[in-house]
Amino acid sequence: MRAIWFVSQIALFGLIASQMINTQEIPDYFHYYVAGLSVMTLYSAAIFIGFDIYEEAEHGVFEYLLSLPVSRRQLVLGRSIGGGLRSFIYVGPLIVFSLFVIGAINPLSFAVSLIALFLFSFGVSGMSITIAVLIKSSDRFDILMGVLDALMVRLSTAMYPLAFVQKANPFYGWATSFNPITFAADLFRWGTGLEAIITPQNPLLPFLGVVAFFGLFTLLGVTIYERMIEGGGWQ
Amino acid sequence: MVEHDFRNFFRYKWWLVGLISMNLTDLFIMAIVYNTILNPSLSAQIGGYFNFFAPGLAVIGLFASAFMIGREINMERRREVHHYMLSLPMTRLELAIGRVLSGGLRGMLYMSPLLLTCFIFLGFPTISQLLLILAVLFMLAIGISGLSIAIAVSTSSLEKFITARGLVYYTLFFCSSVFYPLSLIQSLGASGKFPMALVLLAEINPLSGASDMIRSFLLPGYSFSYTSILNVAVFSAIFTFGAAFAYMKILERK
Numbered sequence: 506m507r508a509i510w511f512v513s514q515i516a517l518f519g520l521i522a523s524q525m526i527n528t529q530e531i532p533d534y535f536h537y538y539v540a541g542l543s544v545m546t547l548y549s550a551a552i553f554i555g556f557d558i559y560e561e562a563e564h565g566v567f568e569y570l571l572s573l574p575v576s577r578r579q580l581v582l583g584r585s586i587g588g589g590l591r592s593f594i595y596v597g598p599l600i601v602f603s604l605f606v607i608g609a610i611n612p613l614s615f616a617v618s619l620i621a622l623f624l625f626s627f628g629v630s631g632m633s634i635t636i637a638v639l640i641k642s643s644d645r646f647d648i649l650m651g652v653l654d655a656l657m658v659r660l661s662t663a664m665y666p667l668a669f670v671q672k673a674n675p676f677y678g679w680a681t682s683f684n685p686i687t688f689a690a691d692l693f694r695w696g697t698g699l700e701a702i703i704t705p706q707n708p709l710l711p712f713l714g715v716v717a718f719f720g721l722f723t724l725l726g727v728t729i730y731e732r733m734i735e736g737g738g739w740q
Numbered sequence: 741m742v743e744h745d746f747r748n749f750f751r752y753k754w755w756l757v758g759l760i761s762m763n764l765t766d767l768f769i770m771a772i773v774y775n776t777i778l779n780p781s782l783s784a785q786i787g788g789y790f791n792f793f794a795p796g797l798a799v800i801g802l803f804a805s806a807f808m809i810g811r812e813i814n815m816e817r818r819r820e821v822h823h824y825m826l827s828l829p830m831t832r833l834e835l836a837i838g839r840v841l842s843g844g845l846r847g848m849l850y851m852s853p854l855l856l857t858c859f860i861f862l863g864f865p866t867i868s869q870l871l872l873i874l875a876v877l878f879m880l881a882i883g884i885s886g887l888s889i890a891i892a893v894s895t896s897s898l899e900k901f902i903t904a905r906g907l908v909y910y911t912l913f914f915c916s917s918v919f920y921p922l923s924l925i926q927s928l929g930a931s932g933k934f935p936m937a938l939v940l941l942a943e944i945n946p947l948s949g950a951s952d953m954i955r956s957f958l959l960p961g962y963s964f965s966y967t968s969i970l971n972v973a974v975f976s977a978i979f980t981f982g983a984a985f986a987y988m989k990i991l992e993r994k
Contacts, residue, residue: 509903509906509907509910510906510910513910513911513914514910514914517910517911517914517915517938518914518919520928520933520934521914521919521920521924521925521928521934522919522920524779524920524924524927524928525774525778525779525782525789525920525924526777526778526779527777527778527779527780528779530777531777534777644754644755645754647755647758648754648755648757648758649758651758651759651762652758652761652762652765654762655761655762655765655766656765656769659765659766659769659770659773660769664770664773665773665774665777666777669773669776669777670773672776673772673773673775673776674772677769677772677773
């Protein structure tokens with residue numbers, strides 16, 4: 506299903522929409538969009554760990570996990586990394602496909618951007634776990650993640666460069682500048698050699714942004730997970 | 741039957757609020773940013789992306805919500821709730837038409853705030869134009885509902901239904917004039933960059949017909965065409981009766 510969405514976004518929307526764009530402003534929108542789409546797909550896949558938590562709670566697996574001889578901290582960290590890794594493996598073939606579409610890459614910068622994408626997917630999994638544990642209702646979680654997905658993807662550089670978001674609305678531009686999807690998308694483009702059309706000149710800034718995002722949600726996830734589930738708190 | 745399906749629809753009211761806000765995000769963020777990066781000649785031709793996209797968004801909303809009935813029918817079939825449905829004191833035809841009709845009406849209900857938003861920003865049509873818009877959108881909604889039911893009763897698992905729905909969604913959305921003008925797809929086809937079969941699909945796509953009809957009433961530079969209404973009517977007739985027939989036959993067979 507995700508593969509159908511991905512391929513149709515590239516072969517239909519990406520191809521046609523690239524003909525609408527002002528080539529003076531964005532010379533190669535098609536490749537720009539393909540790179541952004543990979544990050545959008547990774548984000549959506551990493552969010553799914555939250556749904557697994559509800560399913561485990563429904564089937565009583567939660568109690569089993571709590572009884573394992575690991576600390577709560579190890580448990581939530583393991584889940585964040587597991588969720589991130591799983592989504593990365595899941596989206597891996599799609600990323601390879603997008604690299605094939607984009608073309609040549611610089612191996613060193615691509616390796617750096619790949620590490621950043623790993624951290625990004627761990628961070629998104631941590632965020633999903635944190636929200637799932639806080640909300641405790643799969644329906645509300647589903648709605649909130651849908652709205653959050655729409656806002657985070659639209660207010661990022663996944664679909665358009667930052668300069669144009671700022672031009673459209675300064676508030677949108679401000680929100681886009683601090684969005685982890687922006688950091689991940691810019692780094693991925695830098696790694697794939699599309700850096701000419703990304704906004705930040707220094708890739709260290711988005712890299713630090715992704716690391717901060719990962720650190721924040723891992724810490725939050727550990728703290729909230731510990732507080733919310735003890736003594737039947739999940740119920 | 742219609743009342744039953746409407747009650748089900750309102751059980752997901754927060755989900756609907758979430759879906760509407762997602763649609764509005766497309767309009768108030770994505771379309772506004774696309775306004776700034778659009779090719780200037782195309783922008784002049786379509787009158788800005790925001791204006792162009794607003795009618796398309798109402799059609800997307802209609803499609804997504806009218807399609808929801810299929811998921812419920814697929815679930816009923818898997819959980820064998822259809823045995824209860826078949827035991828109700830009504831004919832099979834009434835049952836089938838009721839389901840198609842309620843799917844369409846739910847689509848109209850969901851789409852109305854999006855259409856109103858479109859009117860607020862683009863201007864209101866005349867009464868006769870409004871009635872024509874509502875009539876065509878209703879025809880489209882029952883056609884979509886029928887298509888969704890036909891897929892739901894022909895697929896045995898939720899995964900198969902969701903995959904088929906994805907294929908239909910993306911093909912019909914992206915091969916239409918909802919997101920971009922039809923002339924752009926035609927020019928890509930003429931230059932050999934896009935398969936002519938998909939160009940033809942975009943031309944006869946009822947989503948293109950409905951979007952362009954609304955644009956012809958609200959935006960300058962668009963001419964009204966009876967062909968678009970004909971496309972919607974043919975689509976609607978095929979899928980309404982096709983789905984009703986499939987629903988009756990497949991439910992009785994199980």
